[in-house]
Every structure is written in C-alpha cells, then in structure tokens.
Amino acid sequence: MSTESLYPFLHTGAADRDVLLRDVARSTAEKVAEIGRLRAQVVEADGDRIAACASAMAARFARGGRLLVFGNGGSSTDAAAMAALCVGGGAGARRLPAFALASDVATLTALANDVGFENVFARPVAAAGRPDDIAMGLSTSGGSANVLRGLAAAHERGLLTVGLAGYAGGAMAEAAARGEIDHLFVMPSSSVHRIQEAQTTTYHVLWELVQRALGPA
Known part of the structure; x- marks a missing residue:
C-alpha cells in the first residue's frame, strides 16, 4: 500500500499550511x-x-509454565513487547517467565540458514517446550508458515496454544478448527496497521x- 493512498493530503501539492493541518487532523481522527x-x-x-484464555494461561503460569511467543516483522516486535511485559510488568505486577x-538471533539465523526459515520457531519449541508452557503466535495475515509450524509443534507437545491473526484468520483459523490452536483471536480488518493495533x-x-487471576505478587 502506497503512502499516497494512506495519506493523500501529503501528495496534493497544497501550499496552504492550515489546509494541510486540517487534513492531517481529519485523517488522524478517522484512523482513531x-x-x-x-x-x-x-x-x-x-x-x-x-x-477464558487468560484463565488458562494463568493456570499454566501457576504450575511453573513459561510463555514462548513469536512472530515475523512487526509481529516479532509485538512478541518481544509481550515477553517484556510479562518479565518486566509494572509496579506490583507478578513477574512471569x-x-x-525471534530475539535469539543466533538460533534464528542458524535455523534459517541450515534448516529453513519455516522451522525457526518450531525447532526451539520442540527443543525447550514443556507441557505446562504456553505458545503464542502472532501473524497479521494468519498465514505465516513458520508461526503455524511453531504452534503445531507446541500443540503436539501439549503446550497451551494461543494465536492472534488478522483478516479472516487465514490458515490459523483452519488450524484452530482442527483443534491445533486452543485459543485464536482474529482482528477482522484488511488494514495491517489496525490489525496490529488491535492485537497489541x-x-x-x-x-x-x-495478573488479576494470579493475584498480587
């Protein structure tokens, strides 16, 4: 999608600063x-x-489970943010493992180079995942092959599986229908920007x- 289609007022050549600012304000309000x-x-x-998903996650954390979270591109950034939220939290929050x-660059690049990019999440899940753990995969399209393989590997090992997708859910919706993803949440939009905001x-x-389910730290 071009910047012109997203922000047409930046490509009109209008010299009037007040008109430009009004258009920016209108565009911002529409997106909000x-x-x-x-x-x-x-x-x-x-x-x-x-x-219900949060209750299931809390039960896993209470038994000593950990969250393994993954995605590509912007979804990888969201995965890192979710992990940081669990580990860092806020004042009085429980610290969750x-x-x-994708933050383990050495492992990710080794697997991408030697085994194939479609396996960069499945291999770590298979190697380190334990039955009390949680696997969360994020994909705006719902069709990321490596995210799907990571969730499949988690399902095979008894992990709780959670997926966040966009559009109509794509292949992740099909996997959920087969019982391979325990909890799938689809952001019904065709805008990657809005999908990622809603996933956040x-x-x-x-x-x-x-945090509420587990109680005070």
Whole structure:
C-alpha cells in the first residue's frame, strides 16, 4: 500500500499550511475511530473467550509454565513487547517467565540458514517446550508458515496454544478448527496497521487478566 493512498493530503501539492493541518487532523481522527470500531468488534465477538484464555494461561503460569511467543516483522516486535511485559510488568505486577523466540538471533539465523526459515520457531519449541508452557503466535495475515509450524509443534507437545491473526484468520483459523490452536483471536480488518493495533490491545488485556487471576505478587 502506497503512502499516497494512506495519506493523500501529503501528495496534493497544497501550499496552504492550515489546509494541510486540517487534513492531517481529519485523517488522524478517522484512523482513531477505525481502531476504536475494530476493538469494539473484537470485544463483542471474543470478550468471553479472551477471559477464558487468560484463565488458562494463568493456570499454566501457576504450575511453573513459561510463555514462548513469536512472530515475523512487526509481529516479532509485538512478541518481544509481550515477553517484556510479562518479565518486566509494572509496579506490583507478578513477574512471569516469557521468551520472544525471534530475539535469539543466533538460533534464528542458524535455523534459517541450515534448516529453513519455516522451522525457526518450531525447532526451539520442540527443543525447550514443556507441557505446562504456553505458545503464542502472532501473524497479521494468519498465514505465516513458520508461526503455524511453531504452534503445531507446541500443540503436539501439549503446550497451551494461543494465536492472534488478522483478516479472516487465514490458515490459523483452519488450524484452530482442527483443534491445533486452543485459543485464536482474529482482528477482522484488511488494514495491517489496525490489525496490529488491535492485537497489541488484545495481548495487553490478556496480560492484565492473567495478573488479576494470579493475584498480587
């Protein structure tokens, strides 16, 4: 998607600064309203399931489980943010063991070079995953092959599996229908920007609900 389609007012050649600022303000307001509507859709469709997922995650953490979280590109950044949220938290929050698999660059690049990029998450999950652990995979399209293989490896080993996808869920929705993903949350949008914003909200809510379920540190 070009910047012109996203921000047409930057390509009009208008010299009037006030007109430009009004267009920027309008565009910003439209995007804020758009993500607000998407978040409301997710809450309406999945609010109860998000709460159930958080309860299941809390039970795993209470038994000594860990979170293994992964994704590609911007989703990798979100995975790292979720891991940091669990480990760092805020004042009074429980510190939860979590690992963003793509942050281990040496392992990721070795597997990508020697085994294939589609296995960069499945291999670490297979090597280190324990039945009480949680695997969370993020994909805006729902079709990332390496995320799907990582979740499949986790499912085979008895980990709790959680997926965040966009659009209509893609291959992740098919995997969930087969029972290979225990909890899948789809952000029903065709905008990668809005999908990732809604996914960020979703994993923050999951973390907050896990904290409530586990109680004070």
